[in-house]
Amino acid sequence: MRILVLLKMVPDVVEELEVAPDGRSLDLEFLRLMVNERDDHALEEALLLKERYGGSVTVLALDAPEMDDALFTALAKGADRAVKVSGGGVGLNTCATASLFAQALSAVPNLWPADLVLTGCQAIDDLDGLLAPLLAHKLKLPYLGLVTRVEVDASGGRATLVKEYAGGVRGEFDVSLPAVLGVQAAERPPRYVPVARVRAAMKSQKIEAVPSSDRVEAATVGVLRLAKPEATEHAEMLEGTPEEVASKVCEVLAERGLL
Amino acid sequence: MGDGAVPAEQMIGEMTLENFLGFPEGRRVLTCIQCGLCAGTCPYGEAMDYPPRRIIGMLRAGMLEQVFTSDSLLNCVACYACAAKCPRKIDLTGVLLPMVKEQVLIHRPDMPSELQRALESKLRYGNPMGESPRKRAAWVKTAGTPVRIMAEDPRPADVLWFVECYTSYYPRGQDNSRATARILHALGIDFAILGNEERCAGECGPLSWEPGLFNTLMEYNMAILQKYSFKRIVTSCPHAYDAFKHRYPYLGFRYPLDHTTPFIARHLERLKPRLTRKLNCTVTYHDSCCLGRHNGFYDEPRMLLQAIPGVKLTEMTHNRVNSICCGGGGGGMWLDTYYKAKGYDRLSERRVREAVATGADVLAVSCTYEVPRFEDALKVLGYDKKMIVRDVVELLAEAMEE
Numbered sequence: 001m002r003i004l005v006l007l008k009m010v011p012d013v014v015e016e017l018e019v020a021p022d023g024r025s026l027d028l029e030f031l032r033l034m035v036n037e038r039d040d041h042a043l044e045e046a047l048l049l050k051e052r053y054g055g056s057v058t059v060l061a062l063d064a065p066e067m068d069d070a071l072f073t074a075l076a077k078g079a080d081r082a083v084k085v086s087g088g089g090v091g092l093n094t095c096a097t098a099s100l101f102a103q104a105l106s107a108v109p110n111l112w113p114a115d116l117v118l119t120g121c122q123a124i125d126d127l128d129g130l131l132a133p134l135l136a137h138k139l140k141l142p143y144l145g146l147v148t149r150v151e152v153d154a155s156g157g158r159a160t161l162v163k164e165y166a167g168g169v170r171g172e173f174d175v176s177l178p179a180v181l182g183v184q185a186a187e188r189p190p191r192y193v194p195v196a197r198v199r200a201a202m203k204s205q206k207i208e209a210v211p212s213s214d215r216v217e218a219a220t221v222g223v224l225r226l227a228k229p230e231a232t233e234h235a236e237m238l239e240g241t242p243e244e245v246a247s248k249v250c251e252v253l254a255e256r257g258l259l
Numbered sequence: 260m261g262d263g264a265v266p267a268e269q270m271i272g273e274m275t276l277e278n279f280l281g282f283p284e285g286r287r288v289l290t291c292i293q294c295g296l297c298a299g300t301c302p303y304g305e306a307m308d309y310p311p312r313r314i315i316g317m318l319r320a321g322m323l324e325q326v327f328t329s330d331s332l333l334n335c336v337a338c339y340a341c342a343a344k345c346p347r348k349i350d351l352t353g354v355l356l357p358m359v360k361e362q363v364l365i366h367r368p369d370m371p372s373e374l375q376r377a378l379e380s381k382l383r384y385g386n387p388m389g390e391s392p393r394k395r396a397a398w399v400k401t402a403g404t405p406v407r408i409m410a411e412d413p414r415p416a417d418v419l420w421f422v423e424c425y426t427s428y429y430p431r432g433q434d435n436s437r438a439t440a441r442i443l444h445a446l447g448i449d450f451a452i453l454g455n456e457e458r459c460a461g462e463c464g465p466l467s468w469e470p471g472l473f474n475t476l477m478e479y480n481m482a483i484l485q486k487y488s489f490k491r492i493v494t495s496c497p498h499a500y501d502a503f504k505h506r507y508p509y510l511g512f513r514y515p516l517d518h519t520t521p522f523i524a525r526h527l528e529r530l531k532p533r534l535t536r537k538l539n540c541t542v543t544y545h546d547s548c549c550l551g552r553h554n555g556f557y558d559e560p561r562m563l564l565q566a567i568p569g570v571k572l573t574e575m576t577h578n579r580v581n582s583i584c585c586g587g588g589g590g591g592m593w594l595d596t597y598y599k600a601k602g603y604d605r606l607s608e609r610r611v612r613e614a615v616a617t618g619a620d621v622l623a624v625s626c627t628y629e630v631p632r633f634e635d636a637l638k639v640l641g642y643d644k645k646m647i648v649r650d651v652v653e654l655l656a657e658a659m660e661e
Binding site: 014015016030034189191192194195196197198199 | 361364365368370372375378379382383384389390391393468469470471472474475
């Protein structure tokens with residue numbers, strides 16, 4: 001079983017986000033990037049599948065600051081191979097990201113074919129969760145998102161997936177492999193890897209760096225304006241003793257016809 | 260006690276009986292007489308399947324797998340009680356148990372999520388709360404006295420004050436920092452801090468499972484310290500003191516070192532004329548494990564408290580070498596939910612009951628972990644009207660009139 005996991009970096013919201021002077025992008029000066037949380041779940045699910053069915057896990061990522069740390073961490077956790085595509089730049093839109101991943105799959109030796117392509121079902125900069133379906137479309141493969149469990153049948157040609165819906169409803173799906181899956185949550189929380197193991201991986205293992213293809217597709221969607229939320233209305237604070245506040249609450253409710 | 264310690268890098272990987280006995284502290288377990296003082300004095304000994312005495316016995320018998328897959332050591336709060344009592348002077352807390360803990364981390368897949376988050380945050384942000392490293396020095400604006408930040412003004416300083424995490428980010432910890440700044444200022448000491456360049460010293464790394472994390476933080480802080488010129492390091496955190504004293508020397512740390520409490524105690528005669536406000540309270544002092552049991556500073560905090568006008572000092576049943584841990588060491592700071600889920604008594608609650616029984620109004624501490632732990636425990640037990648928690652430096656600053 002050959003599993004590919006796609007990782008991408010997203011802004012870490014521990015730092016306050018600022019809009020860049022161009023008004024259309026994030027200010028990169030103090031921005032710090034981290035692996036998309038759902039991608040971490042995709043990696044965990046891949047490692048669990050490898051433990052269950054055998055095979056290999058390859059991690060494919062677009063180069064970005066701190067990406068090497070994330071890839072060595074993935075290797076320390078049990079991934080077999082790490083490949084990063086350089087030259088893509090930070091802040092790509094989802095279409096361009098999908099296109100770079102698709103190109104890498106055909107250009108990098110021994111990456112394709114794979115049985116499963118796992119990635120996060122969403123990212124903080126892709127709340128629509130379009131990356132996995134766009135990639136599946138380019139690869140002409142089946143796609144399923146919001147996946148929380150994967151079971152592969154004995155032949156290795158089909159898988160049963162659990163997909164999560166709103167309100168705690170779950171659906172079970174049957175899909176032919178290879179397929180692209182957007183992972184919502186792994187079957188267990190992403191594992192901890194001792195830092196000593198990551199440091200050992202840095203000494204003993206390699207990240208393959210491949211240049212990105214020059215054929216970057218013309219953007220079909222662009223950002224017009226990026227802005228922080230602007231406060232338009234403020235809450236009215238009622239002050240006084242509890243009795244006074246209570247009677248004011250009653251007045252307000254009566255005024256609005258709610259009593 | 261640091262002499263027998265093993266550089267963490269050597270400990271990576273699988274441990275066998277042979278390579279375990281190859282380490283000085285590993286060999287030392289062969290001298291254990293199985294008296295059980297360690298298990299008896301351990302505050303969580305009764306909650307462990309394998310208390311320290313049994314762990315040593317099992318290691319000697321080659322039962323490594325059972326030890327490494329047991330969750331017993333998740334209850335070790337690295338309080339140095341066992342090491343302090345061991346008649347064979349086996350450094351359980353400093354060396355032996357961390358060696359075992361590292362193996363437990365590798366062999367048990369289920370790390371409590373609270374602890375995992377804290378360790379991941381220390382690696383990424385340099386503090387266990389997951390706060391932005393760029394806000395580490397934000398408290399300085401509220402200090403009320405000038406606090407020089409080395410990156411902004413890199414002139415040599417007499418004292419480099421290593422503030423640490425809880426004292427930088429946690430609101431009640433910042434009270435400690437503001438008080439320390441006032442006292443250093445009143446003493447006319449030329450001091451500076453590392454500000455946003457500082458990261459957790461990492462003591463809870465080796466004592467809570469993670470020598471690799473500790474090495475990363477140690478290398479980082481050493482590189483930053485070497486950028487600046489100063490004569491002495493003073494830190495607010497006993498855990499950082501412990502790391503600097505016993506572990507950083509492996510990377511060439513040779514600076515004269517102090518924790519704030521003994522440092523101020525040495526300058527007490529000069530501070531006394533400023534201690535003019537009567538506080539009129541009864542205080543009981545909790546000995547921190549790192550400052551007390553591991554480094555022997557029992558008298559200095561008490562000297563400071565007795566110098567405050569109107570303070571009456573009273574002792575808890577367990578004091579000095581017999582002090583009971585607040586439960587925050589060795590990663591316990593991030594295992595409260597885990598302990599509660601297992602149905603264990605929280606050590607901070609056990610300690611607070613003893614403090615309240617003295618009849619004191621104030622529980623004085625000198626470790627940055629203890630303010631949040633004891634304040635929470637007082638609230639949980641309903642004693643928060645009876646007793647307050649104050650760091651020794653906070654009480655000193657309170658006694659100084661403007």
